[in-house]
Amino acid sequence: MSKTTRFLSALGRGYVVLLLAFLYLPIFIMGLMSFNASPFYQLPMKWSTTWYEALSQDDRLVGAALNSLQIAIITTVIASILGTAASLAFFRYNFKGKKVLQTLLLPPIAIPWLITGTAMLVFFYGVGIGRGLHAILLGHVALALPYVIIVVNARLQTFAPELEEAARSLGASQWQITRRITLPYIAPGVIAGGLFAFAVSFDQFVVSYFLATPGQTTLPVEIYAAIRKGFTPEINAVSTIIIVISMALMLFTARFYKFGGNG
Amino acid sequence: MASVEVKNISRSFGSFKALDNVSMYFEDGGFYALLGPSGSGKTTLLRMIAGFDYPDTGHIEMNGESVERVPLEKRNIGMVFQNYALFPNLSVFENVAFGLDVRGVAREETRNRVRKALELVQLGKLEDRKPHQLSGGQRQRVALARAIVINPRVLLLDEPLGALDKALRLDMQVELKRIQRETGITTVFVTHDQEEALTMADRIGLLKDGKLVEEGRPEEIYNRPKSLFAATFLGDANIFEGMSNERGITLASGETIAVAGEKPASGQTGCCAVRPERIRIVSGAQQELENVVEGRVERRLFAGNSTTLFVNHKERQIRVGVPNIGSLVPADGETVTLTWAAESTVPLARD
Numbered sequence A: 001m002s003k004t005t006r007f008l009s010a011l012g013r014g015y016v017v018l019l020l021a022f023l024y025l026p027i028f029i030m031g032l033m034s035f036n037a038s039p040f041y042q043l044p045m046k047w048s049t050t051w052y053e054a055l056s057q058d059d060r061l062v063g064a065a066l067n068s069l070q071i072a073i074i075t076t077v078i079a080s081i082l083g084t085a086a087s088l089a090f091f092r093y094n095f096k097g098k099k100v101l102q103t104l105l106l107p108p109i110a111i112p113w114l115i116t117g118t119a120m121l122v123f124f125y126g127v128g129i130g131r132g133l134h135a136i137l138l139g140h141v142a143l144a145l146p147y148v149i150i151v152v153n154a155r156l157q158t159f160a161p162e163l164e165e166a167a168r169s170l171g172a173s174q175w176q177i178t179r180r181i182t183l184p185y186i187a188p189g190v191i192a193g194g195l196f197a198f199a200v201s202f203d204q205f206v207v208s209y210f211l212a213t214p215g216q217t218t219l220p221v222e223i224y225a226a227i228r229k230g231f232t233p234e235i236n237a238v239s240t241i242i243i244v245i246s247m248a249l250m251l252f253t254a255r256f257y258k259f260g261g262n263g
Numbered sequence B: 001m002a003s004v005e006v007k008n009i010s011r012s013f014g015s016f017k018a019l020d021n022v023s024m025y026f027e028d029g030g031f032y033a034l035l036g037p038s039g040s041g042k043t044t045l046l047r048m049i050a051g052f053d054y055p056d057t058g059h060i061e062m063n064g065e066s067v068e069r070v071p072l073e074k075r076n077i078g079m080v081f082q083n084y085a086l087f088p089n090l091s092v093f094e095n096v097a098f099g100l101d102v103r104g105v106a107r108e109e110t111r112n113r114v115r116k117a118l119e120l121v122q123l124g125k126l127e128d129r130k131p132h133q134l135s136g137g138q139r140q141r142v143a144l145a146r147a148i149v150i151n152p153r154v155l156l157l158d159e160p161l162g163a164l165d166k167a168l169r170l171d172m173q174v175e176l177k178r179i180q181r182e183t184g185i186t187t188v189f190v191t192h193d194q195e196e197a198l199t200m201a202d203r204i205g206l207l208k209d210g211k212l213v214e215e216g217r218p219e220e221i222y223n224r225p226k227s228l229f230a231a232t233f234l235g236d237a238n239i240f241e242g243m244s245n246e247r248g249i250t251l252a253s254g255e256t257i258a259v260a261g262e263k264p265a266s267g268q269t270g271c272c273a274v275r276p277e278r279i280r281i282v283s284g285a286q287q288e289l290e291n292v293v294e295g296r297v298e299r300r301l302f303a304g305n306s307t308t309l310f311v312n313h314k315e316r317q318i319r320v321g322v323p324n325i326g327s328l329v330p331a332d333g334e335t336v337t338l339t340w341a342a343e344s345t346v347p348l349a350r351d
Helices: A003-033 A050-057 A059-092 A098-104 A113-127 A133-156 A161-169 A174-202 A206-211 A219-229 A234-257 B042-050 B092-101 B107-120 B136-148 B166-183 B194-200 B218-223 B228-233
Strands: B004-013 B016-026 B031-035 B057-062 B077-080 B154-158 B186-191 B203-208 B211-216 B238-244 B248-250 B256-258 B269-274 B280-282 B291-302 B306-313 B316-323 B335-340 B346-348
Touching: A003 A234, A050 A059, A050 A234, A059 A098, A059 A133, A059 A174, A059 A219, A059 A234, A113 A133, A113 A206, A133 A174, A133 A206, A161 A174, A161 B077, A174 A234, A206 A219, A219 A234, B004 B042, B016 B042, B016 B057, B016 B211, B031 B042, B031 B194, B042 B077, B042 B154, B042 B186, B077 B136, B092 B107, B092 B136, B107 B136, B107 B166, B136 B166, B154 B166, B166 B194, B186 B194, B194 B218, B203 B218, B203 B228, B211 B218, B211 B228, B228 B238, B228 B269, B228 B346, B248 B269, B291 B316, B306 B335
Parallel strands: B031 B186, B031 B203, B077 B154, B154 B186
Antiparallel strands: B004 B016, B004 B057, B203 B211, B238 B248, B238 B269, B248 B256, B269 B346, B280 B335, B291 B306, B291 B335, B306 B316
């Protein structure tokens, strides 16, 4: 290695370290402070689980967290099933307007959630769906669907159509082909799409905020309400729990889907 | 097992005529090649026999029974795809067993039949491997076993050896022929490689632009082609064009090429072909045949088992195949006398 290459490689490594520090340092400090007994972030730190205990006593936060978890799981299941079915239809059949439909899947991802949320509120109010957990669930499924379809579709792009043809020639029915050949192959895509759906729902604030009713709300909305009343380190505690869950999910996905980098 | 007959089949994709009134009979237990350049319709025909596609007009019969409206999964055919299409998530055993599983064959019987099929293709020891752990030749054998194990009425192969390298291809040609003979399954394969068609098939159907140009045994179609296309697509041929008369065909240069067999009516334009390997180089007292021309060796192309000489004769270049049997090959620039029999000169119909 020449001197220049060595210098550039050191520079590159330094850059990556800085980037990761920028991403993780605030999160790390928040996690640390959730274990600090002082509500005013006094140093040196005094180790304590006070805020986690306080959190477990807080029925509103715990109730909202359970709501969030429930909605995220149901959203994941519904969006994965509907999205996978839609992807398979796009893959297998040629029908009129297919290109238009496929193209129309992309804009919802780019439209700000604030606008989608407002639109949903107006629409749900107009057609009588109204607000509440059921409306939040409906909204989350709609938000998550494009992600599932795009991810599953990407996986299907590497699936050779001859495999389905071969299975058919061997006498398999459409259902046997789907269950035994196609689904096992696209399973990593479906799981990745499902995790995306989970993340979209669990982290969702804007749309949930619009569709929530005072007693019935989700965790991000409840945290926002709590912060407005005055910040307590309980929020650090609940945020830390969410981060641990989210990161575990993402690392799990990365293993399945090989996001960035190999292996 | 069954005989297959396609009758007056046509199929268009938009304004493109993929198949144009094709009829062909595939005898029970026969080994057939559909040969033609890309776009000739050979794959479309194969996919139609399989049931992936339906003809616009015409009929397909198996054992005299009309099947053109029977869906693929009910036709009971064995299909081997060009890229093998092995199921990546299943083991070799599971791949071969798939067709029996979906038919609800009992576990014990499935195991016996899969084992037998794997033995037939000499892959007995690899049943637990996944497709990605196999070599190209092994994948080919798995695909074959998977297609055969269901006792198909017809075995269809799409460019079966296209993805293999040359040495393996020769092995597989012998293997395919052996397996076909042992099972006795009516087999149709598609290829663009004339050598593959000639070595493996009992009969060849030659296609061009959606039409069946010629059909016959390999020897027939190679030695006595009826059309210009068959003469030039299957192997190499020197083509002579001119006016037809009783002796043969008189060229523009005034020479007459002696032709045996049925010629176009006298006074009409016609053409004939002679294979390079049928032309001999004579010197001195050696006996000359009906056709004799002199020329100068322009260049030579060594191909291992033979050398092709490009001999200039008047305005024309004649290709001569000299087998590599240790005899002296004329040098560049040398003047040679070429001779060939009227028997070796085949009259052709114009396309």
